[in-house]
Amino acid sequence: MLLTIDRICKSYAAFPNPPTRVLHEVSFGVNHGEALGLVGESGSGKSTIAKCLLALTRPEEGSITYDGIDVVNARGEDLRRFRREVQMVFQDPYGSLNPRMTAEDLIGEGLLVHGIARNSVERRSRVAEMMEMVGLNPDDMDRYPRSFSGGQRQRIAIARALVIRPRILVCDEPVAALDVSVQAQVINLLQDMQRKLNLAIIFVAHDLAVVRHLCENIVVLHKGKVVERGSREQIFGNPQNPYTQSLLAAVPVPDPALGRARREARHAAQAAG
Numbered sequence: 001m002l003l004t005i006d007r008i009c010k011s012y013a014a015f016p017n018p019p020t021r022v023l024h025e026v027s028f029g030v031n032h033g034e035a036l037g038l039v040g041e042s043g044s045g046k047s048t049i050a051k052c053l054l055a056l057t058r059p060e061e062g063s064i065t066y067d068g069i070d071v072v073n074a075r076g077e078d079l080r081r082f083r084r085e086v087q088m089v090f091q092d093p094y095g096s097l098n099p100r101m102t103a104e105d106l107i108g109e110g111l112l113v114h115g116i117a118r119n120s121v122e123r124r125s126r127v128a129e130m131m132e133m134v135g136l137n138p139d140d141m142d143r144y145p146r147s148f149s150g151g152q153r154q155r156i157a158i159a160r161a162l163v164i165r166p167r168i169l170v171c172d173e174p175v176a177a178l179d180v181s182v183q184a185q186v187i188n189l190l191q192d193m194q195r196k197l198n199l200a201i202i203f204v205a206h207d208l209a210v211v212r213h214l215c216e217n218i219v220v221l222h223k224g225k226v227v228e229r230g231s232r233e234q235i236f237g238n239p240q241n242p243y244t245q246s247l248l249a250a251v252p253v254p255d256p257a258l259g260r261a262r263r264e265a266r267h268a269a270q271a272a273g
């Protein structure tokens with residue numbers, strides 16, 4: 001496993017009330033090059049997990065291990081390596097990009113911060129190469145975010161994360177703010193990057209339909225607990241947990257026979273208690 005999350009628990013302070021626990025012994029792992037979907041409704045704890053595994057907040061219990069690094073207690077060179085190799089794309093391409101920075105500055109920032117490009121010429125050429133890779137025109141690198149469309153801004157955010165060649169990309173609802181037609185393009189781009197760069201992707205979403213195309217494995221979260229995890233085929237073809245079944249009921253089914261089989265399986269599971 002490249003990243004292992006082992007029984008993490010997290011509470012938030014709720015003064016004057018006692019702290020509220022929002023994650024209960026959450027465990028899962030991600031392999032090299034794997035796309036994993038983390039799915040659950042609003043408030044189920046997805047973003048809190050993402051923050052824990054990016055070392056932006058600390059769980060009170062449990063451990064997170066990345067390639068031999070104890071993420072919760074990492075310091076110095078270990079923390080720097082972790083911050084370089086595990087990158088993030090946020091939901092809102094409008095809010096996550098500094099409007100005063102050009103595409104070149106935004107995409108090239110990580111090269112500066114991590115001391116990867118030796119000079120501005122090399123940085124510019126790496127930015128141009130990355131822009132091409134994500135389907136942007138390098139001639140546009142002097143433009144500001146406001147002059148790009150929503151989908152293009154998300155491509156800038158993806159290029160910005162990938163330019164320093166991370167091994168894991170954590171995407172927190174990366175297409176939720178985009179038009180449906182643009183969502184598929186961004187998901188295809190992520191899949192393309194996953195394959196080309198042997199990138200592991202943790203794709204956080206409230207909607208199972210969104211993870212279906214990209215993610216080989218899926219973790220279903222409900223009220224801060226993992227209620228089911230399995231391959232895409234297991235989760236979509238033979239879901240065991242009633243909560244997963246209810247999430248699936250909201251996903252449009254292109255194949256009527258599959259829809260019927262799924263309804264029958266759901267009724268059988270309900271009858272069995």
Ligand SMILES: Nc1ncnc2c1ncn2[C@@H]1O[C@H](COP(=O)(O)OP(=O)(O)OP(=O)(O)O)[C@@H](O)[C@H]1O
Pocket residue numbers: 012013022040041042043044045046047048049206
């Ligand atoms: N900083 C905070 N302080 C107190 N409670 C918080 C904080 N952040 C999140 N919570 C609570 O923790 C729970 C999980 O929230 P979280 O944002 O992780 O869920 P989510 O599944 O990502 O939801 P969404 O899809 O709406 O972003 C919720 O009940 C939320 O109200």
